[in-house]
Amino acid sequence: AAQTMEQLVSLSKRRGFIFPGSAIYGGLQGTYDYGPLGVELKNNLKLAWWRANVWEREDMEGIDASILMNKLTWRYSGHEETFVDPMVDCKGCKMRWRADQLAGKCPSCGSAELTEPRPFNLMFKTQVGPVPDPESFSYLRPETAQGIFLNFKHVLDSTSRKLPFGIAQMGKSFRNEITPRNFIFRVREFEQMEIEFFVKPGEDEAWHQKWVEDRINWWLSVGLSKDNLVPYHQKANELAHYAKATVDLLYRFPHGLEELEGIANRTDYDLGSHSKDQGSLGLKARVAPNSHSTEKLTYFDAETKQHVVPFVIEPSAGVDRGVLAVLSEAYAEEQVKPAPADRLKPVEEALGTFLKSVSRNEKLTADAKNALLAEGERISGALGERLASITGLLSMPGAESIEVAKKLRGQVDPVVDEFYRTVLHFKPRLAPIKVAVLPLKKNHAGIVDVAKGIRRRLQSSGSMRVVYDDTGAIGKLYRRQDEIGTPFCVTVDFDTLGDGKDASTKDTVTVRHRDSMAQERVAISELEGYLREKMG
Ligand code: ATP
Incomplete structure (x- = not known):
């Protein structure tokens, strides 16, 4: 694994995983851009999550809600009032800091002259529509979850789902973090992968536990090691006001052990908060009175003939923190x-x-x-x-x-x-490029023809990104592919053409393995099947 964040920042920039945002204009703090390899890695991680949580389960639906929502969403979700961090000003240099990240003095100028902490709301406010009416505003969503709650009835009615079932969503979220830092760990624009899993009240605790296990296993399946993934059960005084219990999955990032995903038992707070006629619902959670909602977000239990407000288990993970964890875990400098x-x-x-x-x-x-x-x-x-x-x-x-x-x-x-x-050392499934086809000599027409043909055929199989690379000598090319995590290199040489000493190697290629650096001879006709099997 990586020892320092510098190793990851440097490799990311050098090889095209992640770049600082708006760099030619001096940057924009808390923003990063994913480059040619980064976008592949991020997409692979998201696809792995979607596969495991939507396709491979029988109790899940997916949605993709809009980022802009009616501003009442954020009043009744509680975000307008409580989505705040404590902020202090330095009286010396005028910098602003999150109060809980300070050790009594300004990290910039060292002054201990700080104001009292005051609440700072993290939502980005934005005007909606062409008329500069003070009421025509909304926020960029600071989490994807509310899009799921507001669509609860739509999904229920259109799919006839029975409890328990979940709704999954991935997408951008925005938070005006007071001090973005640690590369893509804390940024102002990021992606989340969130599940709201709806269960009958009383079954919530068992489902919460089950989800903690499922989510740990998923992170292990994408390559994180058990040693670096630590579940943390929040203490009663740490819980958010709506949560009955929360387990954070902490990861040992290069800068320390920090939250990668939170898995919360949110009770009936969310569906209750967004419902009308709350008094008739027998809610367990304390919610603010809602005078705007036009729906009761309830579920009709055919067995008991009663309307219930489901409890919600929420596994909420950050895509960018996931990319950082996977990258950090995979990184090695080897002799x-x-x-x-x-x-x-x-x-x-x-x-x-x-x-x-x-x-x-x-x-x-x-x-x-x-x-x-x-x-x-x-x-x-x-x-x-x-x-x-x-x-x-x-x-x-x-x-x-x-x-x-x-x-x-x-x-x-x-x-x-x-x-x-x-x-x-990425899991092959996550590697941005699965196979690099390399010609032993880049000016030999016979070798180049065969190599380009192999690249085209493997690529058209549709299941993997395959590249052709002739930008150096073969040893150098292997190192370059190692550095970006390509699990397999396929080399075409004179033996492939039947020009070698041993005639039996005609129409075979060398497959070189990233992790062991071992090389094998494989028949071109069997190459696709061979790679598919190793890819897992
Ligand atoms: P933190 O305490 O680190 O600010 P949080 O507890 O506010 O995080 P949640 O609201 O639980 O985070 O968000 C769920 C997930 O979204 C987090 O576990 C994290 O992976 C991701 N996330 C939250 N804020 C950011 C951010 N500013 N940059 C990148 N990812 C984030």
């Missing part, structure tokens, strides 16, 4: 073979010179300098194992402005290429 001391020595010296020059540099911001020095120290502490991290160090903010950076890069690149690799 392919031991580098001899005489090859490490010049790198060690160049690294020392580089760090000295960083600490003397007056143009670097304090943040950039400290980050560079900390990462440099971590690397030099175990240079043999961490050599590959120097590539990341050199792409950190400010690094390229250091005069001797070029020299360090010149020393480290050939050694890394020869003795190390960075690899993403």
